[in-house]
Amino acid sequence: MTQASICTIGDEILIGQIVDTNSSHIARALNELGIRVTHMVSIGDDHQSIISQLKEELTNNDIVIVTGGLGPTKDDITKKALGELSGSRWELGNLEQNRIIRRILHSRGLDALDINLSQAMVPDTCEVIPNRKGTAPVMAFRFGEGPVKPGEADHVPSPTDFGHACVLYSLPGVPFEAIGALPDIIADIRAHFALTHITHKTLMTYGMAESALAEMIAPWEDALPADMHLAYLPNQLTGVRLRLSIYGGDQSEQEQRIDAEFARLKPILGELLYAEEDTNLQTVIGCLLKGSGQTLSVAESCTGGMISHLLTTVPGSSEYYLGSVTSYAIPVKEAVLGVSGATIDEQGIVSAAVAAQMAEGARKLTGSTFSVSTTGWADAYGDEREPAGTVWVAVSGPEGTRTARFNYRNDRQRNIERFAASALNELRKYIAKSLALNK
Amino acid sequence: MTQASICTIGDEILIGQIVDTNSSHIARALNELGIRVTHMVSIGDDHQSIISQLKEELTNNDIVIVTGGLGPTKDDITKKALGELSGSRWELGNLEQNRIIRRILHSRGLDALDINLSQAMVPDTCEVIPNRKGTAPVMAFRFGEGPVKPGEADHVPSPTDFGHACVLYSLPGVPFEAIGALPDIIADIRAHFALTHITHKTLMTYGMAESALAEMIAPWEDALPADMHLAYLPNQLTGVRLRLSIYGGDQSEQEQRIDAEFARLKPILGELLYAEEDTNLQTVIGCLLKGSGQTLSVAESCTGGMISHLLTTVPGSSEYYLGSVTSYAIPVKEAVLGVSGATIDEQGIVSAAVAAQMAEGARKLTGSTFSVSTTGWADAYGDEREPAGTVWVAVSGPEGTRTARFNYRNDRQRNIERFAASALNELRKYIAKSLALNK
Incomplete structure (x- = not known):
């Protein structure tokens, strides 16, 4: 070698x-x-x-x-x-x-x-x-x-x-x-150099830790031909990349062999799979929205602008991305996004209901097709309702508003990153389904 | 050694x-x-x-x-x-x-x-x-x-x-x-280890490139005692760190000697100097605002959420940071921030006037004491009025609204970072002056 x-x-x-x-x-x-x-x-x-x-x-x-x-x-x-x-x-x-x-x-x-x-x-x-x-x-x-x-x-x-x-x-x-x-x-x-030709293909997954993913796909992995090598490449913001490689052989034939193995893997991965090439969540969201005529807005709290920042790292994002509100203070949640003070009192500031109202507020404010929101505790403390490291995410669009809860155990910076990536992943799943429904 | x-x-x-x-x-x-x-x-x-x-x-x-x-x-x-x-x-x-x-x-x-x-x-x-x-x-x-x-x-x-x-x-x-x-x-x-004791002190500067800074302070640097060593430590987001070091000697005596040299340097640095310890712009802004009862909001365009993200990396930022609007699309600039369509047509979307109206809009929307805004071309193209790499920054507060223009020649990601850091620096200067005036 x-x-x-x-x-x-x-x-x-x-x-x-x-x-x-x-x-x-x-x-x-x-x-x-x-x-x-x-x-x-x-x-x-x-x-x-x-x-x-x-x-x-x-x-x-x-x-x-x-x-x-x-x-x-x-x-x-x-x-x-x-x-x-x-x-x-x-x-x-x-x-x-x-x-x-x-x-x-x-x-x-x-x-x-x-x-x-x-x-x-x-x-x-x-x-x-x-x-x-x-x-x-x-x-x-x-x-x-x-x-x-x-x-x-x-x-x-x-x-x-x-x-x-x-x-x-x-x-x-x-x-x-x-x-x-x-x-x-x-x-x-x-x-x-007379390099042995190497054929690679990559699947991007988000939503399951490397060890759990490895356990879940072990029967598939164990049945791989001896000349195929699987690599797990985890990343905080993009999830776990699965890469299959084969050394040598005819390239188009090897690609077909890898495709056949991946075809068996895809039903096991289900919604965890988000791309069949090396990319990231915000780029996939951009690919879904570009040319669709659909638009996107964001309402952030604990993630403080990071979701908006990630979305705008994609060149050409101005075609579908309208903008965001970071409502760090409660009065901004109420006045700009229209979150109800009663809901905050009854359900807590980190709750499904507040996340839903934030996402709906951003959509109403900007007139976007889709919106995503976060409200959570990124720091080392929570409140009496939700512990530290908890985030509620809501996605709103033509098919209504859906919420999801995540809990991570990291420091402030890493929690903010994982919250933002989790929100992008919920958004990606919602948009993919919505566009498929309305085709 | x-x-x-x-x-x-x-x-x-x-x-x-x-x-x-x-x-x-x-x-x-x-x-x-x-x-x-x-x-x-x-x-x-x-x-x-x-x-x-x-x-x-x-x-x-x-x-x-x-x-x-x-x-x-x-x-x-x-x-x-x-x-x-x-x-x-x-x-x-x-x-x-x-x-x-x-x-x-x-x-x-x-x-x-x-x-x-x-x-x-x-x-x-x-x-x-x-x-x-x-x-x-x-x-x-x-x-x-x-x-x-x-x-x-x-x-x-x-x-x-x-x-x-x-x-x-x-x-x-x-x-x-x-x-x-x-x-x-x-x-x-x-x-x-019998380490030679080393005494360090750091000044943080923002707003001048390393080479220009070195030229500006050369007479001061050349007059430094032979046993003092100056290091330039540049960073895209935090500016150029100047660190003076002395090996050996009595620590408190050496600290006094460094302080004396820095006392001569400070008037030369003027507004470039923003801290006398190793820190960053968003933390200094936090130190100015904490306990002051004053608050802050942000209106972003080309920086896409990065200023808000940086501000909220500071633990405890919820005490003074109310939130932000990322108005990526023109209708959001108009509807949410109240930017005038006529101004956009007459002055261009990347202009002092639009930046000013964005900052004023964010302040009005959130009721904050201060606000900062950006509008610019981060990508490799501009328009007929402003070239690629240009950003207009506005800061609004009790002393009115001030604008500044910057031009950088980097790729999209690096331009976004430099735009965000330049905006934080303008904000930092404004808040420091305002708080000094109103003491």
Whole structure:
């Protein structure tokens, strides 16, 4: 199995200033290619540390992906270290990256200074993969007797030898640029490595914890063919992703085999299943509503704006999303959403009745087809009626108003997230049924 | 300088399923103690990899902090590897962790099974630091000729020798538990290592990019005494943190010296300065409003609920925060917030006038003392009046309504975050002035 290591360079990681999210993105992409990531490591902006660490990683792996340390200032020293590591004798200017640098600076109303254009200079031992998202070039260093790309017979390999064919990719540290360069890296890896083809398919579920889900589908899982591998990938906001993989074989045939297994699984999952590709609840809600002419509004209390925030992370959400009211204070619940003070007194502020009136109030206020609401105790305390960690969710629409109760045992932040995701899931189920009924 | 390494164990990191946030937290805590983190590494749940990696880290560092791999199931193998690494011959039951396990399961309405209680069994070469947040014990393994804690003369050190005194701490991987255990680890490090005392003080700024800020305060920075170190710690949501540190000396004397330097810096920072401790904008707004009897509301458009979400991350925010309207659609702006259709036609939807009417509308609707609003283009396109990345912010209150315009050049998600933070900063400045005026 092809093995890879991911290295992050930069003092800002080691002093805890920023969280490294690039490595996780890259690892997921490699994992989907069937490449095993053996190691992730973060090192500081120190010439000798970079060289000795990368030597070790190249000795032990087929692919090493490095992010960071490519900025134009003096403290970014990755390029120099890579030049030394690969036995480079001089740097060459890369015309395409030079043009990109000038274009990016021009779009910001700036002239390209020498310090900017120096970013297009690269060690003569590398190949440049142009980086269209930023000024630092992406570089590939090939070591040893690796396969040579078509039309690349004149490529001079690095004089450094790690005893086996391996490649080092150097990416910028800025997540927007690193993630932007990833498709080019993946394409290069596919072109240069004889990867066993891996076929993946994903089902998204929401509403059952990983362990309970595993127990529920165990008979199905136990009957899977030996060459199929099932992975459970849980996430607080998107639920549990179920991914089936097969190594090797003909892709369309393997896809059909996976589809056949998933066809057996779907009736077991029932309403837990919400998508047959890697996505999230708010995107699925958007797909349901786009082009339907139907609209959506939100009334939040304990979730404080998070549901609205998640819905508006979907590009194009303004087509169906009208808006929300966060009624944190009781008078706002009454005056803006029309919740009855008597209901609050009789049923409690965290109750099915208040959630229902909030959702109905939002729908009336905005004229939306659907609405969703939350009222709950996110903090470590509740009241005499409902304990801490309880939320009531209501969904209102053409088929009336439905409510559901959830209880979680986390801290404030995590409760808010789980409340918001649970509300989105209730909303998703309601909309899917409603649109199916009215087709 | 004392050196440390942070190791994360778990296949879920290497396949990109979860982002490791523990290492960043731990690195920040160590950095504040004056300990240099040389290395962060993630390895899989593989016995030999764990042992060989930890040997290397212990050889090169004084402190190694390991997170993850302590769960009760078979795939969590860190404890067994640590037992072998430290030359343990058997496992002992820890009474205190045993009690904690039973108490935690009891609070969840569960009986403690053998598999649960087995978590209290630890290698005889370690000291247990009870973990009150979860079932897995925190363990400290001391190697070599390290100082012995008072009253610990009977402690048998590990037979393994890395040629120098070093310690390995093993923490659970669940962030809530790992971060929860950190104060105990810090206390243990302080007790066992002769750390040079380090005095830190932090100023929080918002409103100027790191590079421009550095240029502005360069004369002050250049005049700092040689033993003072200034760090710039930028964050998208909280602005640039300025931290002054001094190694050694008498703490209260060093604090006075830092205060004297900061006293010279404050007039240069002016309104950019928003706090003299490590905090964020929404918490500072909460501190201003708590106990003042004044209240707050929000009207959002392009930020989609994020300002409201950030405000309600502050525990106790219900004391002053009444609620918000996210008016994503124009009819909601008009009907709920009372924005004039004529103004939208004449000035554009992204304009000072619309922002002002939104803020005034939210204040009127909720009866709050203050309100803040946003209207902008977060996406890659604008209109004929304002380009992509532009936001208009308005703050309304007893001193009238003020507006401000910002332009950023990021993707949708990052623009939404910067818009929200800029709005919170405008709100913070307005409230601070208003409360000062009306004292």
